Amino acid sequence: MIISLVHLCIVGSLLSAGVYLAVRAVRERGRPIRFAVVGAAVVAAALLLAMSEALISQILDHYFPHAARPAPFVFRVSNAFAALVWEFALLGTAFSLLDATNLARERERELAQARETASKAEAAASAARLAALRYQLNPHFLFNTLNAISSLIVTREYGPADAMLGKLSEFLRATLADSADALIPLEDELATLQHYLEIESVRFGERLEVAFVCPSELNDALVPSFVLQPLVENAIKYAVAPSAEPVAISIEAAVDGKRLVVFVEDDGAGGESSAKPGTGVGIANVRQRLHTLYGNEGTLETAQRERGFVSILRMPLTRRFVQAAEHVA
Secondary structure (H helix, E strand, O other): HHHHHHHHHHHHHHHHHHHHHHHOOOOOOOOOHHHHHHHHHHHHHHHHHHHHHHHHHHHHHHOOOOOOOOOHHHHHHHHHHHHHHHHHHHHHHHHHHHHHHHHHHHHHHHHHHHHHHHHHHHHHHHHHHHHHHHOOOOOHHHHHHHHHHHHHHHHOOOOHHHHHHHHHHHHHHHHOOOOOEEEEEHHHHHHHHHHHHHHHHHHHHHEEEEEEOHHHHOOOEEEEEOOHHHHHHHHHHHHOOOOOOOOOEEEEEEEOOOOEEEEEEEOOOOOOOOHHHHHOOOHHHHHHHHHHHHHOOOOEEEEEEOOOOEEEEEOOOOOOHHHHHHOOO
């Protein structure tokens, strides 16, 4: 048993490194090539580890026989492969997202140099800055989700694991599909946020209560893509996670004159970090994006209440169909 475990750790680590090298090798290539190369690396790593594990098991059965009849080699390989391919697929996804984050940071460093050398590159610099801000995914959320999926697989709860993996895929597809400076309808932004909250609900269950309040006439109001998730993630981290009691998070949209106002509020007791409203990385990220897109017309206010925390976004009210008509004209 110890020999098998040591073998699994050593060979698994080497093959995981191989998957990471495959991700790095195609980081600059198109999406189809990246998917094909990383997918092939995942399958190859799972197959090699399954075969080596089955071989070790056969050798141990030969030298340390027991009463039970040993399973055939092919059956051992296929059974191990079915479990390991999920693990390597999750690793491949994690490596890809972490590499994308590192790539965004490299682009941000290049942007800093561009701002110092040429004023005519200001428009391109703003777009690159938005991209860097847009792709700062919180690795804690990703790792917690992958750990939850892995736990379900280990306990053979394949149905919930598959459902959760589907929700993660939908969330990642939505966050990566639009360009960094894209403005999308509010209903699409709320749909993306719903995917995120469905994933978090697997972790927190009845401790997480969510309410969306969005009048139908605001469904086509345009907002920066992925602008609400960092604020909700802040509420998850500082209000829901430390609490043993249910915490309600509400996302409400309203109109104030010619401005769109979105409230993200929780009623959690919070922790020490919550006593310093507006200082988190996610909140600073959203505030910078709003300022870059709208100047002084885009603001984010935060406040600590007697119980709970509220974030208030304000931005010019523009609509999808009006913008499309102006573009055609």
